[in-house]
Amino acid sequence: MIKNLIFLVTFLIFAAAKAQNTSGKVYAGDKRVPGVLVENRTQKKSTVTTDAGDFSIAARLNDSLVFSAPFMETQVFIVEQEQLEQRWVVALNENLNELDEVRLTEAPKPKEFNQEEYTAKVNDLVKRDYQLNPQAYRPQYTSQGIDFIMLAKRFASLFKKDPSKKEKDYGVISYERMQQLFATDAYFDQKFLREQLKIEAEYQNLFFEYVGAVNLDGILLETEHQLDLLKELLALSESFNAEIKKFKQEGLAKPGSN
Numbered sequence: 001m002i003k004n005l006i007f008l009v010t011f012l013i014f015a016a017a018k019a020q021n022t023s024g025k026v027y028a029g030d031k032r033v034p035g036v037l038v039e040n041r042t043q044k045k046s047t048v049t050t051d052a053g054d055f056s057i058a059a060r061l062n063d064s065l066v067f068s069a070p071f072m073e074t075q076v077f078i079v080e081q082e083q084l085e086q087r088w089v090v091a092l093n094e095n096l097n098e099l100d101e102v103r104l105t106e107a108p109k110p111k112e113f114n115q116e117e118y119t120a121k122v123n124d125l126v127k128r129d130y131q132l133n134p135q136a137y138r139p140q141y142t143s144q145g146i147d148f149i150m151l152a153k154r155f156a157s158l159f160k161k162d163p164s165k166k167e168k169d170y171g172v173i174s175y176e177r178m179q180q181l182f183a184t185d186a187y188f189d190q191k192f193l194r195e196q197l198k199i200e201a202e203y204q205n206l207f208f209e210y211v212g213a214v215n216l217d218g219i220l221l222e223t224e225h226q227l228d229l230l231k232e233l234l235a236l237s238e239s240f241n242a243e244i245k246k247f248k249q250e251g252l253a254k255p256g257s258n
Contacts, residue, residue, distance in 0.1 A: 022065070022079060023056035024088040025049075028072060033092060033227075035196055035234045036069040048196055051234070059084065070187035070230060071095055071223075170218030178208040181221065188233075197237035203244060210240050 026033045032053030039046040042063040049055045059065065059079045068074040072092040082088070173181075181188050182204075193199045199207045214236065220229035 020058070020060055020084050021056050022059040022083045022088070023054070024083075024090060026053045026055060026067060026090045026092060028092045028094060028227075031227075033069060033072070035230050036067055036072070036090075036092070037196060039066045039068075040064070041066055046195070051231070067092065070192070071226060170221070172218055173211060173214075173216040173220065175208045175212035177218070177221070178211050179205075182208075197233060198241055199237060200244075203240075207237070207240055211236055 026036045026038075026049050034049055034051045034053060036049040036053070036055070037046060038049065038055045038057050040057055040059055040063055042060070043058060045058055047055055047057045057065070061079055061081060061084065063079040065077045065079060066074060067077075067090050069092065071094060073095045075090060075092060077083075077090075182190070182193065193204055193207075194201075197207075211233070216229075216232055219225055220232065
């Protein structure tokens with residue numbers, strides 16, 4: 001009897017040790033990061049952080065955990081005892097070099113408009129033109145001073161609206177742009193579709209159509225907004241997969257329905 005009791009206690013302790021989990025939250029700066037791939041390389045298990053950046057994964061002491069996400073530097077941790085006993089925080093850093101490399105289109109950035117510099121240039125142009133063409137500045141309708149009406153017309157073109165202030169039209173993220181993104185991007189690829197968005201191969205084109213129908217702003221394809229794109233795709237994939245699951249269930253129910 002005592003032998004059996006000792007065996008049972010030992011078994012329960014061993015089972016509890018095997019069933020241990022480690023959990024916590026992933027941040028990048030002061031933002032919680034969804035969609036981070038969390039891998040236990042020792043036990044060959046993986047999960048993805050929630051919209052709030054939370055994760056929970058099976059782990060034992062000295063297991064190797066890897067945290068990776070698009071545009072972030074990969075972090076590797078060896079599980080310590082305190083990480084099994086309480087929630088902990090993982091801080092990821094943006095990989096700026098990779099952010100530059102994954103731009104779909106490279107366009108020169110407009111120079112920031114500087115009002116003081118602009119006014120100084122206009123004044124300089126006026127002075128030089130006055131020196132070269134003094135006769136053009138002689139008053140036509142006044143006995144003294146400069147004809148300011150004529151002067152205003154002469155330099156009206158210099159005071160046009162700053163071109164850098166024009167709002168760029170990024171369009172929307174269409175089916176074609178989704179195809180291009182997942183065919184050419186270093187991170188938004190087939191692995192990302194399968195492992196993080198959970199999109200089955202046979203439904204990938206349908207998912208692209210699904211995203212295209214939402215008319216997401218094309219600005220999300222710009223490097224500085226691709227973390228926002230990641231969040232949008234995670235949310236859309238969740239609703240898309242729910243629809244696919246519902247469709248499959250309804251299809252299976254039809255033969256037996258009255």
